[in-house]
Amino acid sequence: MPTTTKKPDAATLDVELAGLDALDVPIAPAPSPGRRAWAVAWPKLAAVGIFFLLWQTVVWLHWKPSYILPGPIAVFKELWHEIQSGTILEAAGNTLQRAALGYGIALLIGSTVGMAVARSKVLRTAIGSMITGLQTMPTIAWFPLAIVLFGLRESAILFVVILGAAPAIANGIITGVDHIPPVLLRAGRVLGAQGLSTYRYVIIPACLPGYVAGLKQGWAFAWRSLLAGELLVIIAKKPSLGVRLSFTQQNNDYVAMLAAMVTIFVIGVVVDSVFFARFERAIRRRWGLVDSAS
Amino acid sequence: MTHAVDIRGVSKVYGPAGAHTFALDRISLDVDKGEFVCLVGASGCGKTTLLNLVAGLDRPGAGEIEVQGRPALLFQEAALFPWLTAEKNIGLALRLRKVSKKERAERVDELLHTVRLEGFGDRRPHELSGGMRQRVALARALAQETQVLLMDEPFGALDAITRDLLHDEIERVWTETGITVLFVTHNVREAVRLGDRVLVLSSRPGRVMAEFPIEIARPRRLESPEVAAVAAEVTERLRKEVRRHADDDEEA
Numbered sequence: 001m002p003t004t005t006k007k008p009d010a011a012t013l014d015v016e017l018a019g020l021d022a023l024d025v026p027i028a029p030a031p032s033p034g035r036r037a038w039a040v041a042w043p044k045l046a047a048v049g050i051f052f053l054l055w056q057t058v059v060w061l062h063w064k065p066s067y068i069l070p071g072p073i074a075v076f077k078e079l080w081h082e083i084q085s086g087t088i089l090e091a092a093g094n095t096l097q098r099a100a101l102g103y104g105i106a107l108l109i110g111s112t113v114g115m116a117v118a119r120s121k122v123l124r125t126a127i128g129s130m131i132t133g134l135q136t137m138p139t140i141a142w143f144p145l146a147i148v149l150f151g152l153r154e155s156a157i158l159f160v161v162i163l164g165a166a167p168a169i170a171n172g173i174i175t176g177v178d179h180i181p182p183v184l185l186r187a188g189r190v191l192g193a194q195g196l197s198t199y200r201y202v203i204i205p206a207c208l209p210g211y212v213a214g215l216k217q218g219w220a221f222a223w224r225s226l227l228a229g230e231l232l233v234i235i236a237k238k239p240s241l242g243v244r245l246s247f248t249q250q251n252n253d254y255v256a257m258l259a260a261m262v263t264i265f266v267i268g269v270v271v272d273s274v275f276f277a278r279f280e281r282a283i284r285r286r287w288g289l290v291d292s293a294s
Numbered sequence: 295m296t297h298a299v300d301i302r303g304v305s306k307v308y309g310p311a312g313a314h315t316f317a318l319d320r321i322s323l324d325v326d327k328g329e330f331v332c333l334v335g336a337s338g339c340g341k342t343t344l345l346n347l348v349a350g351l352d353r354p355g356a357g358e359i360e361v362q363g364r365p366a367l368l369f370q371e372a373a374l375f376p377w378l379t380a381e382k383n384i385g386l387a388l389r390l391r392k393v394s395k396k397e398r399a400e401r402v403d404e405l406l407h408t409v410r411l412e413g414f415g416d417r418r419p420h421e422l423s424g425g426m427r428q429r430v431a432l433a434r435a436l437a438q439e440t441q442v443l444l445m446d447e448p449f450g451a452l453d454a455i456t457r458d459l460l461h462d463e464i465e466r467v468w469t470e471t472g473i474t475v476l477f478v479t480h481n482v483r484e485a486v487r488l489g490d491r492v493l494v495l496s497s498r499p500g501r502v503m504a505e506f507p508i509e510i511a512r513p514r515r516l517e518s519p520e521v522a523a524v525a526a527e528v529t530e531r532l533r534k535e536v537r538r539h540a541d542d543d544e545e546a
Contacts, residue, residue, distance in 0.1 A: 013462045017410045020459060024423030025414075187373040190349055190366060191438065192390040201386060205377045287376045288420020 102161030110169025172214010176207030304357030319499030335495030
């Protein structure tokens with residue numbers, strides 16, 4: 001049978017491979033950047049719009065007198081005024097500085113402890129469940145001890161911020177390492193990765209999806225603990241968002257109180273979307289975890 | 295050493311002492327330099343265990359394994375790193391061998407050409423088809439400059455036409471590079487299509503129980519009557535082995 005023994009020449013194979021490749025590669029037209037930005041922006045804008053509408057409706061219904069629950073317009077006027085005078089910026093600056101410092105230290109501790117626990121059986125048995133225990137402990141419960149240990153000082157706040165964020169970060173990295181497909185570790189070994197190079201080229205990049213989830217959660221814990229701390233540990237002559245919340249409430253300045261709350265919320269959202277959500281999206285896209293149909 | 299792979303009386307047990315089972319029991323086989331040897335066997339023949347041992351991912355309980363250089367291993371799933379592009383996946387193999395950056399770029403281009411994937415270097419694994427991923431994995435294995443290529447059912451998850459083309463492709467790469475291939479599969483026709491020799495493994499414990507030198511001229515085709523005839527013989531041998539285990543159940 002000549003057809004079955006015919007030599008398949010190299011050129012034919014190349015053409016066939018190229019043909020199959022062309023058929024196999026999915027063709028999805030990339031949306032224009034403007035369109036994509038709009039697709040991301042409009043649901044957010046709509047949600048914000050609906051929120052303000054609801055808020056304003058409650059004010060219109062006169063459930064509470066407007067000096068107790070002011071409407072969004074009054075609050076934004078106040079906020080604009082505070083931005084111009086610089087009071088809120090100074091307060092937010094101090095708070096953010098603490099957040100950055102506390103989160104930075106938590107990041108270092110959480111990542112180191114997390115990686116060590118993830119890779120060592122003994123350590124995992126010893127402190128693995130303790131980390132989760134720490135994470136479930138309400139951070140506000142640490143403040144009495146923090147104040148006893150550090151006094152009414154910056155370090156008391158930082159102590160609690162670190163205790164809030166570090167376990168979440170450690171747990172994130174542990175989950176990330178646990179979910180690395182074993183075949184990737186084997187592939188790394190076959191390629192000659194060992195010791196440090198295994199971490200650098202295989203384990204660390206492979207655990208990123210879980211790690212980023214932990215970083216995100218860690219930030220949420222840090223920000224929460226920080227504001228709780230600023231409400232409880234008031235440091236003289238150092239304005240902060242927490243101090244503003246507390247003082248405005250005591251002085252019955254509810255417009256300014258709500259302005260501080262809006263600031264706290266906006267910072268939380270902005271930090272998440274600028275750092276974590278973007279990082280997370282980039283990783284999911286790289287790994288092909290985004291459904292192309294959506 | 296004239297053999298690229300030399301396996302002498304290798305045993306591997308799993309499970310606790312007393313209740314252990316032999317995955318491999320005093321298995322011996324050798325692969326000549328530049329030879330293409332296929333291992334076929336039913337479930338429980340320890341094919342994957344054997345490749346892991348040869349690849350150095352695991353240690354034998356007894357016996358000796360000698361391999362020429364550091365072998366490369368292709369898995370059933372391509373096992374590409376999802377965070378790296380095709381190019382960087384291949385480049386990583388070079389990087390771990392401390393190849394300079396400039397040389398790396400050249401070598402990656404050559405290898406992409408070898409597997410006919412020029413123009414796909416900047417794609418990530420999820421943007422490639424299963425067959426293309428296996429070709430990237432093949433290029434990555436070749437980047438290890440290895441003399442011995444181990445393949446663990448590498449085409450098992452591919453559709454028929456892709457598998458057919460990849461048979462031609464692996465044969466071409468093997469001819470061009472003169473590399474030694476130890477290829478594990480449960481697909482008898484595939485084994486006969488590709489191998490210089492087909493070794494049939496027994497199951498529980500795994501040992502070489504039959505050897506079929508394949509003398510059909512290359513290039514062969516999967517659907518050719520010669521391949522089908524030899525495959526029928528091999529299959530009959532395998533079925534006999536499977537029948538033997540029917541008694542295991544009755545005893546139990």
